[in-house]
C-alpha cells in the first residue's frame with residue numbers, strides 16, 4: 001500500500017469516525033503529560049531516579065494526568081483542530097498549562113508524600129508546554145506533508161483573490177486533496193498585496209497579468225474567490241481566464257453565503273455575472289408572520305412557488321400546503337423539502353385554482369393563515385393564442401382563491417404579479433393586471449397585496465434554461481432582438497423579498513421589487529456562451545429571430561399614474577393609485593366568466609380593456625378576435641365597429657391602440 005493510500009485510508013477512517021480521532025488526540029495528549037512528568041524527574045535526578053523519589057513520581061503522574069486532562073477538557077483545549085494550529089492556539093496552550101500546573105501543584109502539596117522536589121513543579125510546567133505545543137506542530141507538519149504529497153497530483157491552480165475567501169479556499173484545497181487542486185499562487189488586484197506570502201503561497205500579481213503567470217507556471221485552473229465582486233468585475237475576471245486559456249470555478253457569493261447555501265467550489269453561474277448584492281431581511285417580522293402558522297402556496301410546483309416553499313420552511317411554519325395541478329412537480333418538491341427541512345411539515349395538495357369546490361375543501365380542512373398565490377399561466381407568446389384559458393386561470397383562478405381565503409378567514413393574501421402587468425401589451429400581462437386590481441379592491445378583513453417583479457433567472461421555460469439547451473446542442477442561441485432588455489433577479493432573491501413584502505402590507509398595496517439595472521438579452525446570451533468555455537460568434541452563433549406576439553423590447557416596472565412610496569426596505573417600494581370599486585371588479589369577473597362560457601374571445605378582450613384601459617392588445621390577438629383580416633391602417637375602424645357591436649355593458653370607453 002502506497003503512502004498516499006495509507007494517508008487517504010486513515011483520513012477516511014477518521015472522517016467516518018470523528019470521535020475516534022478526538023479520542024486519539026486525547027490519548028496522545030495524556031501521553032505527552034505523562035512523558036513531561038517522567039522527563040522532569042529524570043532531569044532533576046541526572047537521568048537516574050532514586051528509589052526514594054519513585055513514590056513522588058507516581059503521585060505526580062496521577063495528579064498531573066487527572067488535573068491536566070480534566071482542565072484541558074473543560075477549557076476545550078483538547079478539541080482544537082491540531083492541523084490548523086496557530087500562534088493564537090499556542091498562547092492558549094501556555095495559559096492552559098500554567099493554570100493546570102498551578103492547580104496540580106496545589107494538589108501535590110496537599111496529598112503527595114512529604115519532600116516532593118520543588119524544582120519539579122517548574123520543570124514539569126516547561127516540559128508540558130513544549131510537549132503539548134510540539135504535538136500540535138507535529139500534527140500540522142504531518143498534514144502539510146501529506147497534502148503536499150497528495151496535492152502534487154492535482155491540477156495546477158491559481159486562486160483569484162487573496163482575501164479571507166481566498167485564504168479559506170487555500171486551506172480547503174490543502175486539507176482535501178481529493179478536490180484535485182494544487183494551488184501554485186494567488187492573483188490579487190490589490191497592489192499592496194503583490195509579492196506577499198499568505199500561508200506560504202505567494203501573491204503572484206494582479207489579474208491583468210493572469211495570462212502570463214498562467215503560462216509560466218503551467219496553470220490549468222483558476223478558482224475565483226471574490227465573493228463581493230460586482231457583475232462587471234466577474235465578467236472581467238472571466239475574460240482574463242478565457243484569454244489565459246484556463247478553466248475556472250468559483251466559491252459562493254456573499255448573498256449565497258448569507259442565504260445558507262452550501263459553501264463548496266462550484267461552476268461560475270450566470271447569476272454571478274449579475275453581481276447581485278446580498279439581501280438583508282427583517283427576520284423577526286417574517287418569523288412573526290410565518291412561524292407556527294399554516295401557509296398555503298398556490299403554484300407550489302413552479303419556479304416561484306417552490307422557492308417560496310423552501311424559504312418559508314426555514315421560518316418554522318406549522319404546515320406548508322403546496323397546491324398545484326402538477327403532481328410530479330409536487331412529488332419532487334415534497335421529497336426535496338423532507339430532505340432539506342426535516343422538521344418542516346409539507347402537505348402536497350393536487351388541485352386547480354379553477355375548481356372552487358376543491359379550493360373550499362382545502363381551505364375548510366386546513367384553515368391556512370397566510371396564502372401566497374403563485375399559480376398562473378405565464379408564457380407570454382403562448383397565452384396570446386389562449387386568451388380564454390389565460391383569463392380563466394389568471395383572473396378567475398385568482399378570484400376563486402381570494403374568495404376561498406376570505407370565507408375561511410385567512411389573515412394575509414399575497415399575489416405574485418409581474419412587470420408584464422405594467423401597461424400590458426399581452427394577454428398574460430393584462431390578466432395579471434386585472435388580477436391585481438381584483439384583489440386590490442376587495443374590502444374584507446383579509447389583507448390583500450400584490451408583489452410585482454421582473455424576470456427571475458432560470459425559472460421554468462425562461463431564457464437561461466433555453467440558452468443552456470441551445471449551447472449544449474452547439475447553437476445557435478436565439479435572441480428575439482439585439483436591443484431586447486429585461487430586468488432579472490435570482491429566484492431566491494425574489495422569494496425572500498416577497499416574504500419581506502408580505503410583512504409590510506396593510507391591504508391593497510402593490511409592492512414592486514428593485515430589479516437593479518435591466519440586462520440586454522443578447523449580452524446574457526454572450527455571457528452564457530463564455531461561461532460554457534466557448535466563444536460567442538465563433539463557436540456558437542447568436543441568431544436574432546424578431547419580436548414574438550405580445551413581446552415588448554423593454555418591460556416597465558410601474559404604472560405612470562401611480563406614485564412610488566419607499567418602504568423601510570431599500571429593495572421594496574409601494575405603488576399606490578386610485579382604482580375601481582370592489583363591486584365593479586367582482587361584477588366584471590362575473591361578466592368574464594359568462595363570456596368564457598360563451599367562448600366569446602372578442603368581448604373578453606374588450607372587457608380586459610374596459611378594466612385596464614392601459615392594455616394594448618397585440619395585432620396577434622386582434623387578428624384572432626376580428627373576423628376578417630384587415631390592413632393595419634383600417635384596423636382601428638374595424639375594431640371600433642366591433643366595439644359598437646358589443647353589448648353596452650362591457651363596451652370599452654377608451655380607444656384601442658394597435659401595437660406591432
Ligand SMILES: NC(=O)c1ccc[n+]([C@@H]2O[C@H](COP(=O)([O-])OP(=O)(O)OC[C@H]3O[C@@H](n4cnc5c(N)ncnc54)[C@H](O)[C@@H]3O)[C@@H](O)[C@H]2O)c1
Pocket residue numbers: 298299300301302303304305323324325326329351352353354374375376377378393397416417418419432453454455456457459460462
Ligand atoms: N418566472 C418569472 O420570471 C416571473 C417573474 C415575475 C413574476 N412571475 C410570476 O410568478 C408566477 C409564477 O411563475 P413561475 O415562474 O413560478 O411559473 P411556473 O410555470 O414555473 O409555475 C406556475 C405553477 O402554477 C401551476 N398552475 C398553473 N395553473 C394552475 C391552476 N389552475 N391550479 C393550480 N396550479 C396551477 C403550474 O402547474 C406551475 O407549477 C406567475 O404569476 C408569474 O407571472 C414570474
